[in-house]
Amino acid sequence: EDKVVQSPLSLVVHEGDTVTLNCSYEVTNFRSLLWYKQEKKAPTFLFMLTSSGIEKKSGRLSSILDKKELFSILNITATQTGDSAVYLCAPTFYTDKLIFGTGTRLQVFP
Amino acid sequence: DGGITQSPKYLFRKEGQNVTLSCEQNLNHDAMYWYRQDPGQGLRLIYYSQIVNDFQKGDIAEGYSVSREKKESFPLTVTSAQKNPTAFYLCASRRTGSEQPQHFGDGTRLSIL
Numbered sequence: 001e002d003k004v005v006q007s008p009l010s011l012v013v014h015e016g017d018t019v020t021l022n023c024s025y026e027v028t029n030f031r032s033l034l035w036y037k038q039e040k041k042a043p044t045f046l047f048m049l050t051s052s053g054i055e056k057k058s059g060r061l062s063s064i065l066d067k068k069e070l071f072s073i074l075n076i077t078a079t080q081t082g083d084s085a086v087y088l089c090a091p092t093f094y095t096d097k098l099i100f101g102t103g104t105r106l107q108v109f110p
Numbered sequence: 111d112g113g114i115t116q117s118p119k120y121l122f123r124k125e126g127q128n129v130t131l132s133c134e135q136n137l138n139h140d141a142m143y144w145y146r147q148d149p150g151q152g153l154r155l156i157y158y159s160q161i162v163n164d165f166q167k168g169d170i171a172e173g174y175s176v177s178r179e180k181k182e183s184f185p186l187t188v189t190s191a192q193k194n195p196t197a198f199y200l201c202a203s204r205r206t207g208s209e210q211p212q213h214f215g216d217g218t219r220l221s222i223l
Contacts, residue, residue, distance in 0.1 A: 042214035098212060099155050100154070
């Protein structure tokens with residue numbers, strides 16, 4: 001059975017802190033891994049990772065994939081209150097199936 | 111503007127009723143998906159469809175049904191067999207055969223009266 005686990009489930013930090021969110025997966029026919037941010041309604045796309053060891057960066061956010069150890073991390077530096085959201089990771093498959101992890105709820109306080 | 115439209119935004123159901131949630135996209139995407147999200151949880155896959163007139167069950171298909179008669183449309187019916195239907199339902203679409211992420215609609219919140 002395909003499985004995706006995110007940790008921690010919940011995180012509370014102060015503005016300016018750096019956070020690391022984890023995503024581990026056990027799936028067959030793995031193709032790539034996606035990260036999304038969900039604030040109130042629809043998740044918004046952050047990153048797509050297809051190759052191991054290559055960091056993707058967007059402003060204060062960065063992410064990397066390890067296909068040997070089957071995990072990915074999402075880093076957010078100098079957090080802001082606007083980073084408060086649920087962060088979701090999702091492995092994709094060559095069958096076009098896409099499943100999501102449990103999500104990490106991040107709360108950033110001023 | 112291209113996008114995914116889900117309707118209605120809020121839906122109330124009486125016990126024993128079937129209800130249908132609408133999802134329409136004008137992105138010309140082949141694949142469409144339905145997810146269920148419970149409070150404080152991630153998204154769980156109900157059904158997905160890679161092509162018109164074909165669809166596959168996800169992890170929690172029991173009590174739900176779908177159809178894909180047109181490329182643009184992928185309605186989800188929550189049947190009376192679904193005993194705990196109160197949740198947030200998200201529809202998504204994606205271009206197949208490419209390294210492209212999913213696009214999401216704004217969701218439908220379904221509640222039991």
